[in-house]
Amino acid sequence: MSELVADLLAGEHRALARVISMIEDRSPGYREIVSELHRHSGTADVVGVTGSPGAGKSTLVDKVASTYRDRGETVGVIAIDPSSPFTGGAVLGDRIRMASNAGDMDVFFRSMSTRGSLGGLSTATTDAVTALDAFGKDKIIVETVGAGQNEIDVVRTADTVAVLVPPDSGDDVQMLKAGILEIADLFVVNKADLDGADRTVGQLKEMIHHRTDASGPEGHGTDDDGWTPPIVETVANAGEGVDAFVSAVQDHLDYLDESGRREEKVRSRYAAEVRTLLREDANALLAEELEARGGVDPAVDRILEHETDPYTVVADLIEPLESCLEERRQG
Amino acid sequence: MSADQEQAERTIRCLVAKVGLDGHDRGAHVIARAFRDAGFEVVYSGLHRAPEEVVQAAVQEDVDVLGISILSGAHNTLVPKILEGLKEYGAFEDTLVLVGGIVPDGDKEELRSLGVAEIFGPGASMDEMIDYVHEHAPERN
Structure with missing residues (x-):
């Protein structure tokens, strides 16, 4: 076993950070490292958080991470920001919102850029999740702007996918129909104290109802695999609704386990990984x-x-x- | 098989950090943007960070360059704490630490002897800083 892998498994933060860099850079030897880490992974719950820019993803993730920490769980966060297609440079600003976990090394927060030209974002993210999982993180949150197929590919590798919708965003709700709706296991209307939040909740309810009607004979709000995405209202910067969010995520994870969907998901994830x-x-x-x-x-x-x-x-x-x-x- | 392909030019990662109480982040913003335009990935810390937060960010983000912006005059207490933290997590050796801001000449030697690579005062040009980073960013394998 390589020294770096041994250090990572022994809980050294620096080794984890270095391994993720190697994964991002595709440095020589990163494949062997990920291979070794793979057999130590598979215990973490992975939560994907996506939504339009400014929806409040980073703020929510910060509060959720600190809620998990209060329960004694360790957390890994991967926050993905777009890089410039021209220079390849990027300003990764999600860390600014990480106020609740500042200085807490048991929240491992890592910013990644899309590095557009290189492609393979979903591979890099999957590998980084493997590293955090092998490191022993209980919960891993992957946060990404929900625009473009790349990001959707990234976030759909999560066990549970939360889609954030800002209030009074009629157009956004329209847009959601185009692809993100299908991957959402739960919806979050953040900034629920603002005007228009009720309307957005209503629109989402209607959409979910419509989807479930269309997809199964039951038509009572359950979709064909027995899960109806709940809508959680939050005011993330004030911490409101964060507990409700965390329990909605847990409900979904329990559903995955009880219905056997988790195993299916894992299987299809590995299959997709092999194909990619x-x-x-x-x-x-x-x-x-x-x-x-x-x-x-x-x-x-x-x-x-x-x-x-x-x-x-x-x-x-x-x-x-x-x-x-x-x-x-x-x- | 495709090791040379995978060894495409490594992206330089920087953390631009504001520590302490001063709320003047215009310079940090300008530097963050200039670094981005130079093709670097820039993690920006936001205002009023404590030394341990900067250490946490530098270690987890595995940055090549840590740029600390201080305009409050508290560099003599804050910078050593950050350097100590980097050492504690084994990150000091391969992180290029730069300080930007107003540092009296008398303090510069002290900071350098502690391990700060360079200090950029008012009037330092962006190109100068970017060139410096290109030249001195730690080699890694």
Whole structure:
């Protein structure tokens, strides 16, 4: 076992921080480390928190983390902020809201940027969650802006997904229909003291009802797997509704365990992980092969001259791999 | 297999931290933005942080560079506490610690001897700071 892994498992914060950096940077050796950590993971509850910018995610996460701490549980937080597509730089500001847990090392808070160009955000996040889990965190919260498929992929790896909706956000509720609704295990109307909160709660209720009617014959507000997303009203900065949120999360986790859905979820998560890694690695392998053959440009030149076409170029690249695999299967 | 690919240029991570009681964060904001535009990932601490909060952030975020902004004059008490904390968690060796703000010449030597790499006073240019970070950010593997 590598020293870094041993240190992490022994509870050294610095080792955990370093491992997450290696995961983000995809430093040489990070794969072996994640492999080793994998068998020590699988005990934490993972909660995803998403919602539009300014919905109050960071503030809620801060309060929730401190509630877990009061109950004697340890917490890991991964907060994801977008990076600039131009410079790759980012200002990661979620930490500012972490006032309730300041100085408490048993809340391990890590800011990550989307590092747009690199892709693989969901892989990096999944691996970072594995590291926090292996470290022994009881609860892991993944916080991300709910915009774009990348973020949705990230947050849907959680056991429980909470979607924050700010009050009086008719347009946002419309937007939610487009994808986030399906992944929400519970809704949070934060800033519930503001005008329009009741209306938003009403809209959400209607939407959930509609969804459940459409998805099952029962039509009594339960969806096809027996869970109706509750709506929790919070005023996160004042700490109101935080306990209700925490118990709603617990209800969902209990439901997952009792219904056997947790096991299904874990299975499909691992399956997705295998597929993603396979795609990334196969892609890297073939990109290397393309480079070795002189890169994409000469091929494009020939396509422009109508000497060949994209399908033929790809078929030529894939062919050796195909026949090699075929031979092995037969052998 | 794709080690060279995975070894794409490492993103430099910085923590810009405001410690103590002074509420002047304009400089810290300007620096955070300039660092971002230089392609760094910048974690901003927010105002009025205690030394142990800065240590917690620097350790957990695994930053290459810790920039401490102090305009209150309390650097002689706050900075050593931060450096001690970094040492306690094994983060001192590979974190470049910079101080920005108003530090009398007489105190600069003291801070340097404690382990602060550089002190940037009023009038220091952004480019100068960014170049310094590029040059001195700790090598890691």
